[in-house]
Amino acid sequence: MNNTATEATIEADPKLPIIRITRDFAATPEQLVRAHTDPEIFARWVGPDGMDTRIIEWDARNGGAWRYVAGREGEEYGFRGCFHEVGPDRIVQTFTYEGMPEGVSLETLRFEDLGNGRTRLHAQSLVDSFEGRDAWLKSGMEVGVDEGYAKLDALLADGSI
């Protein structure tokens, strides 16, 4: 079954320090909200690959906090933030990588119901400056890209996609 006909598209807003990503999924908005708010499900896909995600704190309600640690031998990366709003088709939350604690991104995830069990995710990340956005784009990106391709190959090979 091919349920990923379209890959994620990305746009860097020229006027605001915003990155927008759009991606279609073979799932309902409700399922996607669950995949983002149920800690056990979230830990299974957030990655990056080759790392275990350990949920430390998770309160997926308006105003609730979250924190998780991604790690592999000798390395640990912590992330934390707050769920500002958890709605049926929208999640607003903050996101901080603990290695850059002064940087915080405001994440707005909107789940657009396309019908027939398909949903379009509109993810928007707003940071406080263009410098911050550039640093964000350049940082930590080495992690996971190659592993991502390997994982993709594996998923394609075993027919999951």
Next chain:
Amino acid sequence: MADELSRVFAALADPTRRDMVARLATGDATVGQLAAPYAVSMQAVSKHLKVLEAAGLISRSRDAQRRPVHLEAEVLAQATEWLERYRREAEARFQRLDAVLAEMNQESMNEEKPS
């Protein structure tokens, strides 16, 4: 400079400037040659070129007669590469999410089946 990427993105946000960059990717051109396809004034073209130059995307030679415009392909490639790498990382995450969602669908289908 810290915000050079943003200047490149801002410069490329305009369709006329994107067009000019595409044209320059095939080779250097004079301002007159660049202006030819557009129904805009030379001043407007000049303004676009200044934005592209400030972003480091183009350079102009000191040749006073022609001053051909040259595309700094490396600057363009680097900016688009950062964005593309970020996109690929998001896509890798979403591929994992696809697999998890497929399992969720499978589970709910199994639950609906009469036993």
